[in-house]
Amino acid sequence: xxxxxxxxxxxxxxxxxxxxxxxxxxxxxxxxxxxxxxxxxxxxxxxxxxxxxxxxxxxxxxxxxxxxxxxxxxxxxxxxxxxxxxxxxxxxxxxxxxxxxxxxxxxxxxxxxxxxxxxxxxxxxxxxxxxxxxxxxxxxxxxxxxxxxxxxxxxxxxxxxxxxxxxxxxxxxxxxxxxxxxxxxxxxxxxxxxxxxxxxxxxxxxxxxxxxxxxxxxxxxxxxxxxxxxxxxxxxxxxxxxxxxxxxxxxxxxxxxxxxxxxxxxxxxxxxxxxxxxxxxxxxxxxxxxxxxxxxxxxxxxxxxxxxxxxxxxxxxxxxxxxxxxxxxxxxxxxxxxxxxxxxxxxxxxxxxxxxxxxxxxxxxxxxxxxxxxxxxxxxxxxxxxxxxxxxxxxxxxxxxxxxxxxxxxxxxxx
Numbered sequence: 001x002x003x004x005x006x007x008x009x010x011x012x013x014x015x016x017x018x019x020x021x022x023x024x025x026x027x028x029x030x031x032x033x034x035x036x037x038x039x040x041x042x043x044x045x046x047x048x049x050x051x052x053x054x055x056x057x058x059x060x061x062x063x064x065x066x067x068x069x070x071x072x073x074x075x076x077x078x079x080x081x082x083x084x085x086x087x088x089x090x091x092x093x094x095x096x097x098x099x100x101x102x103x104x105x106x107x108x109x110x111x112x113x114x115x116x117x118x119x120x121x122x123x124x125x126x127x128x129x130x131x132x133x134x135x136x137x138x139x140x141x142x143x144x145x146x147x148x149x150x151x152x153x154x155x156x157x158x159x160x161x162x163x164x165x166x167x168x169x170x171x172x173x174x175x176x177x178x179x180x181x182x183x184x185x186x187x188x189x190x191x192x193x194x195x196x197x198x199x200x201x202x203x204x205x206x207x208x209x210x211x212x213x214x215x216x217x218x219x220x221x222x223x224x225x226x227x228x229x230x231x232x233x234x235x236x237x238x239x240x241x242x243x244x245x246x247x248x249x250x251x252x253x254x255x256x257x258x259x260x261x262x263x264x265x266x267x268x269x270x271x272x273x274x275x276x277x278x279x280x281x282x283x284x285x286x287x288x289x290x291x292x293x294x295x296x297x298x299x300x301x302x303x304x305x306x307x308x309x310x311x312x313x314x315x316x317x318x319x320x321x322x323x324x325x326x327x328x329x330x331x332x333x334x335x336x337x338x339x340x341x342x343x344x345x346x347x348x349x350x351x352x353x354x355x356x357x358x359x360x361x362x363x364x365x366x367x368x369x370x371x372x373x374x375x376x377x378x379x380x381x382x383x384x385x386x387x388x389x390x391x392x393x394x395x396x397x398x399x400x401x402x403x404x405x406x407x408x409x410x411x412x413x414x415x
Contacts, residue, residue, distance in 0.1 A: 002201050003121055009393060013063045013253040016065075016068070022383075024231045027275055028249070032118070035048050035050075035233060035234065035235060035275065035278065035279065035387065036048070036049045036233065036235050036387055036390075037049065037188075037386070037387060037388075037390055037391060038170060038172070038187075038188055038390040039173060039390060039392075040173060040187035040188065041173045041176075041187065042173060042187070044346070044349045044389050045344035045345075045351070046344060046347055046351065046390065047186075047187055048188060048233070048279065049100075049168070049170050049188045049190060049233050049386070050188065050189070050190060050232070050233040050279045050280070051193075051231075051232060051233060051280075052184070052185050052186070052189050052190075052217060053109050053110060053118055053192045053280050054109060055109065055115070055159040055283075057185075058120075059117050059118060059119060059120030059121075059148065059153050060118065060119045060120055060147060061120050061145060061146045062099075062119065062120060062122055062123065062146065062147040063122065063123035063124060063130070063146055063147075063148050063149075064091075064092065064095055064122065064123075064124060064125075064148065064149040064150075064151075065084045065124075065126055065127060065128065065130040065131070065148065065149065065150045065151065065152065065153070066088050066124050066126050066151075067084075067126060067127065067130075067151070067152040067153075068087075068088075068091075068123070068151055069130040069151065069152050069199040069200075070083075071365055073206055074202065074207070074221065074298060074358035075151070075197075075198075075199060075201060075203075075204060075205065076151060076204075076205050076207070077126045077204060077205070077206040077207070077211075077213075077217050078090045078206075078207050078209070078210050078213040079207070079209040079210050082289050089375040090207050090209070091151075091207065091220075092122065092124070092221050093207075094186070094208065094221050094224065095122065095149060096122060097208075097221055097225060097259055098224035098225045098228055099119060099122070099228060099266050100112065100220050100259060101206055101225045101228075101243075101259050101263070101264060101265050101267050101268060102162070102225070102229070102232060102265070102268075102276060103119060103227055103279070104259065104263070104264025104265035105265045105268065105272075105273050105276050106282075106285070106288075107277050107281065107282050107287065107288040107292060107361070108276050108277050108279075108280045108281065108282055109280040109281070109282055110232070110276060110280050111282065112264075114184065114282060114284075121229075123146075125148070128150075128152050128153060129150070129153045130148045130150055130153070130181075131148045131149075131150040131153050131167070131194035131196055131311055132144070132148075132167055132169065132192055132194050134155055134156050134157070139404075141143075141179075141182060142179040143178055143179040143180075143191065143192035143194075144167045144179060144180050144181060144192065145179070145180065145182050145183050145191055145192055146180030146192070147192070147193045147194065147195075148194045148232055149194070149195045149197075149224070150195070150197070151197045151199060151386035152171060152362070153196055153198045153199065153201065154200075156195055157196070158196075158198055158365030160199070162198065163197070163198050163203050163223070163248075164194055164195065164196060164197045164216065164223055164227055164350065165195075165227075165263060166193060166194070166195050166196075166227045166230035166231055167193070167194050167195075167196070168190055168192070168193045168230065168231070168359055169181070169190070169191050169192040169193070170188060170189065170190055170191070170375070171184035171186070171187060171188065171191050171355045172187055173187050174186055174187060177223060178191050179192070182226055183363030189234060190231075192275070193230070193231040195222075195224070195227045195228070195231065196339055201321045203218065204217040204218070204249070204361040205218050205219075205220040205223065206218070206219065206220055207219055207220050207221070208220075208221050208254070208258060210405045211252060211254065212252070214252075215249045215252060216252075216253070217252065218248060218249075219249060219252075219254040219255075220252065221250060221254065221258075221267075222243070222248065222249055222254045222255045222267065225243050225255070225267055225268075226243050226244060226248065226255075229243060229272065229275075229276075232276060232279065232280075233279050234272075234275045234276070234279070235384050235386050236267075236379060236383050237271055237272065237275070237312075237337075237379075238323055238337065238375070238377065238379040239269055239271040239325075239334050239337060240383075241255075241256065241269045241271075241334075242258070242269040242271045242272050243267055243268050243269065243272050244271075244272055244275065244377070245379075246383050247378065248377055254267070255267050256268070256269070258347055269334070269335055270333060270334065270335045270336065271335070271336055271337055274288075274304055274335065274337075274360065274361060274362070275336075277361045278360065285361075287363055287364065288360075288362065288364075289360075289361055290360055290361060290362035290363065290364040291358055291359065291360035291361060291362065291363060292325075292326060292358075292359045292360065292362065292364075292368065292370060293356070293357065293359070294355070294356075294357060294370075295340070295354060295355040296319040296322040296324060296340045296341070296346065296355040296357060296372045297317075297318050297355050298318075298319060298409065317352075317353070317354045317355065318340070318341065318353065318354045318355015318356065319340065319341065319355045319372070319387065319406045319409060320341035320342065320353050320354075320355065320403050320404075320405055320406050321339060321340075321341050321368055321374075321381060321405030321406055321407070322339070322340050322341065322355070322357075322372045322373065322374060322406060322409075323337060323339060323340075323372060323373050323374070323375060324337060324338050324339070324357040324359060324372045325337040325359075325368065325369075325370070325372070325373075326359045326360075326362060326368045326369075326370055327368060327369045327370075327371070328366055328367075328368060329366070329368060329369050329406060330366070330367065330368040335362055335363070335368065336359050336360055336361070336362055337359065337365075338357050338358060338359050339357075339384065339387050339388075340355055341354075341355060341356070341357075341388075341405075341406075342354065342356060342391060343356040350400075351392065351400055353403050357372075367389075374406060374407040374408070374409055375395065375405065375407055376407050381407070382403040388402065388405065389402075
């Protein structure tokens with residue numbers, strides 16, 4: 001099995017996030033999905049990081065590099081012979097299917113049936129190094145605003161065990177100049193997201209058709225679907241069944257079910273779907289519109305860590321970093337989950353570490369069981385760093401101090 005680890009680094013003109021996929025041991029239980037936040041350069045409350053996808057926004061610009069590693073055996077196993085046009089077609093079809101998994105989610109602005117122009121056509125480039133080059137001194141090297149998938153581009157990020165990663169560049173302000181990318185519309189906008197796959201022969205990948213006959217190869221479609229979740233703005237999930245769970249399936253296997261015409265989003269869990277709907281909700285959706293909000297509090301208020309206020313109104317009164325999960329009472333399935341711990345009043349822009357959480361969007365008309373637990377399983381706090389690290393970044397409330405994530409507590413949720 002493999003573990004995906006998240007690292008983040010501040011850039012001078014933008015925020016550069018690198019989400020890695022690496023080897024590791026698996027194990028654990030259902031926890032939560034997360035979204036990443038950042039504080040705009042102009043200040044104010046933290047905002048979610050996401051693509052500029054709306055009813056009026058231009059289509060997402062995307063492409064893939066047809067340059068493939070020339071190794072034996074091939075890094076990407078296909079039914080078609082290596083080095084042929086048919087091989088490229090097979091790989092492109094796999095990429096399209098992976099995108100189709102996410103664009104098959106109903107109730108979102110990404111849904112292909114309702115919003116067919118949200119994603120632009122998948123372009124091709126023969127350029128080997130078509131993805132944003134490695135960062136220099138923390139600054140992204142000329143991102144072009146095109147979301148690109150590269151199978152043959154070397155990177156210093158490919159340290160021991162790393163299979164693939166998504167490099168995301170986020171704007172800190174509207175109209176900010178970031179490389180040659182189109183000017184962003186809002187702070188927190190993902191202006192460039194490139195996906196890299198290891199190309200040195202230390203790992204092999206296979207298209208769905210070639211997976212069964214390629215021992216030791218990882219399922220290309222599952223890995224692509226996971227990385228595309230990062231491209232859309234999702235962080236790792238703690239839900240065992242989720243595409244965004246930070247452990248990939250073993251070689252020769254894949255996550256969930258294969259997509260089909262009737263169920264294009266079949267590989268996703270409800271938690272994955274809820275995550276995408278939270279970022280890009282369809283205003284016409286009347287089903288997935290429910291939210292459950294509350295606080296995760298210690299049974300003994302004196303159990304809170306000593307966290308002195310460093311600015312007026314700043315305090316810690318709840319559990320920070322607890323996993324809050326909504327389970328459908330009838331089916332027992334995890335429908336949505338979130339990481340609780342903070343809130344922010346727009347009138348003051350002060351982040352309060354009060355244990356707040358908001359679960360949703362949830363299907364209305366159902367009954368849910370809510371529970372909370374700490375990040376003490378296979379998903380560690382470092383795996384979801386983007387959900388917390390930048391809450392007290394430049395522009396945040398004066399002297400904002402990020403508390404440690406609470407992991408030493410017995411679960412008890414209060415709505």
